[in-house]
Amino acid sequence: MVSIKDVAALAGVSDRTVSRVASGDTKLLRPRTRKKVLKAIEELGYVPNRAAQMMRTSRSLVLGLMTDVVATTPFSTDIVRGIQDALESTPYTLLTINTSGDPAKEARSWQTFREHGIDGVLYVTMFHRQLPVTTQFPSIPVVLVNCSAPAHPERPYIVPDDYRGGYDAAAHLLAKGHRKIAYVALNEHILAADLRGSAFLDALAAERVEARGDWIVPGLVGDVFKDRFVAFENVTRILKQADRPTGIVCGNDEIALQCYCAALELGLKIPDDVSIVGFDDFQAVSNVVEPKLTTMALPYHEMGSLAVETLVGMLKGTPPKVLHTKYRCKLIERASVCQQNHPAEDTDLPARLTIEP
Amino acid sequence: MVSIKDVAALAGVSDRTVSRVASGDTKLLRPRTRKKVLKAIEELGYVPNRAAQMMRTSRSLVLGLMTDVVATTPFSTDIVRGIQDALESTPYTLLTINTSGDPAKEARSWQTFREHGIDGVLYVTMFHRQLPVTTQFPSIPVVLVNCSAPAHPERPYIVPDDYRGGYDAAAHLLAKGHRKIAYVALNEHILAADLRGSAFLDALAAERVEARGDWIVPGLVGDVFKDRFVAFENVTRILKQADRPTGIVCGNDEIALQCYCAALELGLKIPDDVSIVGFDDFQAVSNVVEPKLTTMALPYHEMGSLAVETLVGMLKGTPPKVLHTKYRCKLIERASVCQQNHPAEDTDLPARLTIEP
DNA sequence: TTGCCAAATGTCGACGTCGAAATTAGATGT
DNA sequence: ACATCTAATTTCGACGTCGACATTTGGCAA
Known part of the structure; x- marks a missing residue:
């Protein structure tokens, strides 16, 4: 291993000077010396030894x-x-x-x-x-x-x-005119499930939209890391109803993928018959399914x-x-949500909604 | 930082003895001494200093x-x-x-x-x-x-x-009785695409099954890392034909996912109308789509x-x-492939096939 | 009890670096 | 030419560990 001393010998300076050059300590160095040392470093292929640096400075970087x-x-x-x-x-x-x-x-x-x-x-x-x-x-x-x-x-x-993300996901469907919205939840043992779930309810409540109990179903059950997807069955059941939701908020993008499978298999068009909002923007799914998934991106990066x-x-x-x-989470709008022009009979809202701003 | 010397002082032995205990050098140590040192280590919360070890041994672990x-x-x-x-x-x-x-x-x-x-x-x-x-x-x-x-x-x-994996993927469909098989390729710039693609052709050739040129389509185009999925369009086109394949081999599971979307949207059942084989066993897709995807697992782990x-x-x-x-890759059989009992008129095989073993 | 040998433990120094302090080179003014 | 001062460089030592070697200890046979 070539050390600071080998460089020093070659450059004809002391090891301490080499140390200064190596650590970019420009101030107290004559350019001529610097260049001489740099050349020797280059020539010998010197690389500082972190272990030694660490021993000396007790910082490891x-x-x-x-x-x-x-x-x-x-x-x-x-x-x-x-x-x-x-x-x-x-x-x-x-x-x-x-x-x-x-x-x-x-x-x-x-x-x-x-x-x-x-x-x-x-x-x-x-x-x-x-x-x-x-x-x-x-x-x-x-x-x-x-x-x-x-x-x-x-x-x-x-x-x-997650709360706000969940809120905004639901709000997006509401803003697009949807009033009949289902929610397929994450594994209940996860904190995010809780946050997003209650946000969903709050978002609907804020718009005076009913959250139907039978339209709020789990998408994943079992212990975390060993859980099982059940979104497909649950969503299939819901979508088979004569009176079915026009929009679904999903706990994550994999659940959304199961919703896709369920909807498509029933011959429903996405987004026209059902609009779907995912969560996570898990690209391997969200950007691959057809139509591309509108989803709430987690700000992981x-x-x-x-x-x-x-x-x-x-x-x-x-x-x-x-x-x-x-x-804050960020909604990525793609193609799985459409404007819903809900006919009057679909909206079962209290009259006072009309006086809302 | 508590060092070997602090421990030595507390245990009333030399630093070298502590070093031996710490590095598990059991042979040359009296159990009594060992225990004494261990106690001191515990008490002081001593942890060996890798930087120092490395300097001494010039191995970093x-x-x-x-x-x-x-x-x-x-x-x-x-x-x-x-x-x-x-x-x-x-x-x-x-x-x-x-x-x-x-x-x-x-x-x-x-x-x-x-x-x-x-x-x-x-x-x-x-x-x-x-x-x-x-x-x-x-x-x-x-x-x-x-x-x-x-x-x-x-x-x-x-x-x-990859070659053998590609071969086995195609062979699986052939073994299940499929004779009309399409191939949706990976990005052509990837080595795996090449290997899997030629394996596909070889597997069909080995069974004297025709590989139709218009059923071999790209699933991804563009530069690697910036590529775009085109499997959906291409597969939709193929599946719309009156004479359509009964099975599709996909370059990876995301391509398979696009095939799912295409097939389901056309009202085709998987696996009865189209069987699909993926590649990678990318669980977030393969184990989530419905029906679950039969796919060739890469032995990454x-x-x-x-x-x-x-x-x-x-x-x-x-x-x-x-x-x-x-x-070697390993086929994970799930539910996206079914036995195909192809009627005689579907098989357009040269007569000599009958004399094959 | 003594002597001997192996087992157990201790001493010393070097690994490569850089902080502090000491020294030298170079510039400036007289 | 010489003093003075700052800039540039060098000297020295310590960080924590363990290899090589030195020393001590304890057990056992004579």
Whole structure:
């Protein structure tokens, strides 16, 4: 391994001078010396040794990415992409560990991070959720992404605004004139399901539209990670009714995909007979189905970038401006929703609606 | 930072003894001493310092994962999962860098790896492809995954057997009695498209089944990473013909999804009117569409594991048993293919077929 | 009890880097 | 030419660990 000393010998200067050149310490260096050293570095193919730097400075310039299954799962890979993209403009590198959601493995991972002298950690979960109070964090900077830790209010976190996203998804159908709207929910064990579900109800209530109980059905059942899709059956049943909804809000894009299958198999046209709104903008589905899916995009990429920005800021000593961020979702309008000119008899609204602004 | 010396002081032994305990060097240690040191380690929360270890031993116990976009793309995340799972049983950790396919970034990444004293590298591509001859590798152990480097025949690689997969996919439909089979191809710029495509033709030829030119259509067009799906239009056109195929082999599962949309919209039943075989077993699609998709699974997880095994072996000094591995694909039978009892008039086969075994 | 040997533990130094402090080179003014 | 001052460079040492080697300990046979 070629070290700073080899370079120094070749360039005819002291090792300390080489160190200065290598770390871009331009101020106290004569251009002539600098050039001489640069040439020697080039010639020998010298690369600084991070381990040695770290021993000296006790900073590793490595960040830890701890995920449950995010990094290996299709859905939230955009968080990772956002993180990596943002890391580009920093001196940090990323050490990735996947815990598979196993607490024992998580404990071991923290230890590994400590061994590596990780400067800070991005703790990312696949589903938007609250961490159990038992979750412990070591005393290094950590930014939570897609999850919050009620037991650790001092830890910054970044989550999507699922409530608002759910609200806006329903509102979109309402704005397009739909009044008969079904909702196919995510797995009830997920926080996002709760948020989006109650937002759906609130959005309908705000417009004085009835939320029919038999039109609110689960799309996924069973334990998280072992759940089963049931959207197809449930939606098929609903769409077979003579009086069927003209629009469906789905808990995610896979559920929307099952709705597509159900609707199409029944000979219904999308969006004319049924309009469908997805959630997640999971491109492998949303941009492939025909007609293309209108869906609520989760701001994963931005969340990842913001997380890096926040963490790097903390490492510089700048506390985050906003400790807890709820990132807004964005509706991606494609072709699965149409304007609904609902005939009078379809709208079963209280008269007072007419005096609404 | 609590070091080996602090522990030594507390336990009343020399630092060297602590070092031995910490590295699990059981042989030359009295159990009593060991226990004493272990207690001190526990008490102080000592964690070995990898940077120091590395300086001493000049091995980092870190592997580099260099990807083009794999880690951030839904399709081949199983490779990463396979890698991470296999890493579990080794002392290695993973430093991840994503090059976005940018050669400049790739060069920088190699440098970063060198700085970190990476012991070996897993070089993974999203698509099965051949690396251009311009691709350079530094002189450390590297295992290529999902790609090969004709210019570097000494480098081990692990790729899927796309040809055989394509062959078996077509053979499956043939075995089920289908004789009128269409093929919707991947983007022609991808190596896998080539392999699977020619395998399709060979499989049909082997059974003396005609491969109709107008039933072989692209499913994706445009530059890789910027391509556009055209399977829907193309398949719709084919399925509208009076004489239409009873089975379709698809270049991947997303193309299969477009076939679903096309077939269902035309009022055709899957699998009774059209049987469909996908490729990739991209679960977010294959296990969600209704009926569930029969598809050729790429052995991504196994490829990742084998890559780690190979690399770790190389680091131990064991050269890989097999330098270049083609991993077999596996057909996942679900519900999108049915037995086809083709009437005599449908088969337009040369008479000599009757004398085939 | 002594002597011997293997087992157990200790001492020392170097890995590559950079902070602090010390030294030298170069510029400026007289 | 010389003093003075700043800019540029060098010297020195320590970070935590473990390999090589040195030393001590404990057990056991004579």
